[in-house]
Amino acid sequence: xSIRIGIYGYGxxxxxxxxxxxxxxxxxxxxVFTRRDPATLKIRTKxxxxxxxxxxxxxxxxxxxxxxxxxxxxxLPVQTPAMAALFHVVDSFDNHSKIPEHFARVDAAARTSGxxxxxxxxxxxxxxxxxxxxxxxxxxxxxxxxxxxxxxxQGHSDAIRRIEGVLDAxxxxxxxxxxxxxxxxGKDPTLATREKHTRECFVVAxxxxxxxxxxxxxKTMPAYFADYDTTVHFISAEELKEKHSGIPHGGFVIRSGKxxxxxxxxxxxxxxLKLDSNPEFTSxxxxxxxxxxxxxxxxxxxxxxxxxxxxxxxxxPKSGEELRRTLL
Amino acid sequence: xSIRIGIYGYGxxxxxxxxxxxxxxxxxxxxVFTRRDPATLKIRTKxxxxxxxxxxxxxxxxxxxxxxxxxxxxxLPVQTPAMAALFHVVDSFDNHSKIPEHFARVDAAARTSGxxxxxxxxxxxxxxxxxxxxxxxxxxxxxxxxxxxxxxxQGHSDAIRRIEGVLDAxxxxxxxxxxxxxxxxGKDPTLATREKHTRECFVVAxxxxxxxxxxxxxKTMPAYFADYDTTVHFISAEELKEKHSGIPHGGFVIRSGKxxxxxxxxxxxxxxLKLDSNPEFTSxxxxxxxxxxxxxxxxxxxxxxxxxxxxxxxxxPKSGEELRRTLL
Numbered sequence: 033x034s035i036r037i038g039i040y041g042y043g044x045x046x047x048x049x050x051x052x053x054x055x056x057x058x059x060x061x062x063x064v065f066t067r068r069d070p071a072t073l074k075i076r077t078k079x080x081x082x083x084x085x086x087x088x089x090x091x092x093x094x095x096x097x098x099x100x101x102x103x104x105x106x107x108l109p110v111q112t113p114a115m116a117a118l119f120h121v122v123d124s125f126d127n128h129s130k131i132p133e134h135f136a137r138v139d140a141a142a143r144t145s146g147x148x149x150x151x152x153x154x155x156x157x158x159x160x161x162x163x164x165x166x167x168x169x170x171x172x173x174x175x176x177x178x179x180x181x182x183x184x185x186q187g188h189s190d191a192i193r194r195i196e197g198v199l200d201a202x203x204x205x206x207x208x209x210x211x212x213x214x215x216x217x218g219k220d221p222t223l224a225t226r227e228k229h230t231r232e233c234f235v236v237a238x239x240x241x242x243x244x245x246x247x248x249x250x251k252t253m254p255a256y257f258a259d260y261d262t263t264v265h266f267i268s269a270e271e272l273k274e275k276h277s278g279i280p281h282g283g284f285v286i287r288s289g290k291x292x293x294x295x296x297x298x299x300x301x302x303x304x305l306k307l308d309s310n311p312e313f314t315s316x317x318x319x320x321x322x323x324x325x326x327x328x329x330x331x332x333x334x335x336x337x338x339x340x341x342x343x344x345x346x347x348x349p350k351s352g353e354e355l356r357r358t359l360l
Numbered sequence: 361x362s363i364r365i366g367i368y369g370y371g372x373x374x375x376x377x378x379x380x381x382x383x384x385x386x387x388x389x390x391x392v393f394t395r396r397d398p399a400t401l402k403i404r405t406k407x408x409x410x411x412x413x414x415x416x417x418x419x420x421x422x423x424x425x426x427x428x429x430x431x432x433x434x435x436l437p438v439q440t441p442a443m444a445a446l447f448h449v450v451d452s453f454d455n456h457s458k459i460p461e462h463f464a465r466v467d468a469a470a471r472t473s474g475x476x477x478x479x480x481x482x483x484x485x486x487x488x489x490x491x492x493x494x495x496x497x498x499x500x501x502x503x504x505x506x507x508x509x510x511x512x513x514q515g516h517s518d519a520i521r522r523i524e525g526v527l528d529a530x531x532x533x534x535x536x537x538x539x540x541x542x543x544x545x546g547k548d549p550t551l552a553t554r555e556k557h558t559r560e561c562f563v564v565a566x567x568x569x570x571x572x573x574x575x576x577x578x579k580t581m582p583a584y585f586a587d588y589d590t591t592v593h594f595i596s597a598e599e600l601k602e603k604h605s606g607i608p609h610g611g612f613v614i615r616s617g618k619x620x621x622x623x624x625x626x627x628x629x630x631x632x633l634k635l636d637s638n639p640e641f642t643s644x645x646x647x648x649x650x651x652x653x654x655x656x657x658x659x660x661x662x663x664x665x666x667x668x669x670x671x672x673x674x675x676x677p678k679s680g681e682e683l684r685r686t687l688l
Binding site for chain 2: 048051052054055056076128131132135152157159161162164165166168169170171172173216291292293297298299300301302303304305306307308309312313315316317320323338339340341342343344345347348352353355356357359360
């Protein structure tokens with residue numbers, strides 16, 4: 033029997049979930065929910081209803097797990113608790129500092145409804161969190177390092193676009209290779225913000241705009257760029273479209289730790305992602321955890337869960353017996 | 361309250377567990393079990409009893425989790441089911457092809473006794489298995505690659521030592537860098553055995569032994585060396601001791617997969633270990649899973665489990681709330 037998935041919100045992430053469902057035979061796309069007029073939304077899977085979000089409750093018996101594809105700033109804090117009252121849900125809430133608050137709200141809703149609600153699923157938070165946890169559990173004496181990139185930061189790109197005279201922009205976060213190598217070599221460096229990542233900006237300026245001023249405004253922007261070594265390239269709109277329209281990302285989680293009676297042995301655990309499409313990879317993680325949420329629910333679980341709570345075998349469509357025989 | 365750990369077998373792995381317990385405040389070493397005369401065994405933790413394995417049953421109320429530190433060939437197939445009748449247990453059974461058989465035997469014993477028995481804990485099987493599972497679950501369309509090394513293979517070193525005229529030897533398994541790079545670059549290569557790893561041997565020959573014959577016997581040894589590009593270095597016993605007495609190991613698990621409606625986006629997930637001491641790292645993993653076994657048991661679980669069945673949070677001494685706040 034197939035697990036019936038609902039997609040709530042049809043942006044990059046929602047489209048990624050739609051594509052990922054096709055890669056998993058045990059999952060079926062049951063409906064796409066949108067706040068737009070459903071008649072105007074063209075999805076890429078034939079025969080699947082597009083439903084207005086106001087009518088989600090009417091679909092309660094036709095959806096097993098609802099995957100929430102909204103943003104963390106304003107959508108998910110409202111949508112996840114609301115939908116957890118009706119469905120098992122999975123979201124990708126990624127505002128790290130507000131996770132405890134989001135967890136509490138979603139947990140209350142899911143306990144009341146008896147549903148399973150998985151939050152903060154994706155790669156960071158998500159798979160990177162798992163890598164950090166495993167590294168810490170296995171090597172209690174050690175240091176954690178997380179590097180991001182090379183990849184597109186939507187927030188930083190948006191910040192550049194708000195500068196006067198900027199028509200469009202794309203910002204890449206780039207890990208500093210020398211820092212990575214020092215960590216891998218077991219040197220346990222203490223790294224300032226500037227030493228971990230650089231920022232590379234591709235900017236389309238309006239005709240006649242003062243490029244020196246734009247570059248200065250970018251490089252001195254507090255929080256976003258001031259603490260980093262930033263490079264600014266002015267390019268044409270055509271070049272931006274041609275060379276920088278992808279949404280790649282990735283990064284590294286490294287645990288450098290020691291064991292032995294005198295802590296005489298060093299171990300390096302490294303987890304690395306290199307992603308052509310950040311939203312599609314995130315969607316693929318969401319889909320695997322939707323399967324897990326369904327299974328946890330089938331066992332009688334309820335309440336808010338994170339990736340840290342899920343037995344890994346629940347992510348796979350294969351049986352425990354098959355996994356032990358082929359993957360263990 | 362501290363979790364009381366028993367160590368069953370005091371070789372490299374047992375000593376590693378002893379050291380690892382000191383790095384975890386919530387764990388206490390309760391006893392070391394040996395098949396030698398306990399009076400002759402000197403352990404490195406003061407005030408901890410050394411007990412003959414025949415008296416293990418008498419310690420049933422003083423041990424929460426028994427960590428089995430014997431070998432996979434002959435010890436664990438007997439010891440793990442036997443001890444699972446008395447204790448929650450963790451072992452590092454690493455004979456991949458016999459895991460289903462071992463699982464069945466241990467599961468029967470643990471279900472009868474109501475204990476939790478974690479098998480095949482370590483890094484391969486173990487953390488590498490988790491990396492393979494996660495990679496497959498998130499990227500169903502893709503290829504798996506596991507590379508081992510650079511590290512010491514005990515089995516291959518032993519095979520060389522059995523050759524006439526060889527006094528001592530150490531064999532390193534080395535991943536082929538070009539193969540790794542092709543995988544990382546998303547080329548999905550099909551790799552023959554010879555293209556994935558090379559074997560490097562450091563051999564101490566007896567005086568007057570025929571080195572050409574020894575080298576030939578090594579390089580043509582079926583299963584062990586014949587399918588690999590093998591290098592043989594003859595060195596002195598002193599040099600072997602000085603430069604090759606460590607037990608380093610490690611390796612790489614890579615999942616190369618695609619997403620998108622037309623599978624147009626490539627993603628590379630890489631998990632890498634670089635270990636100064638293979639037994640100490642394995643011991644550190646065993647200890648973290650002993651904690652998890654204890655927690656699963658406290659929840660009422662019983663039977664045989666593997667790393668694939670354990671919620672990651674159970675590996676950490678921290679609370680769910682603290683993990684969400686600091687690591688997620």
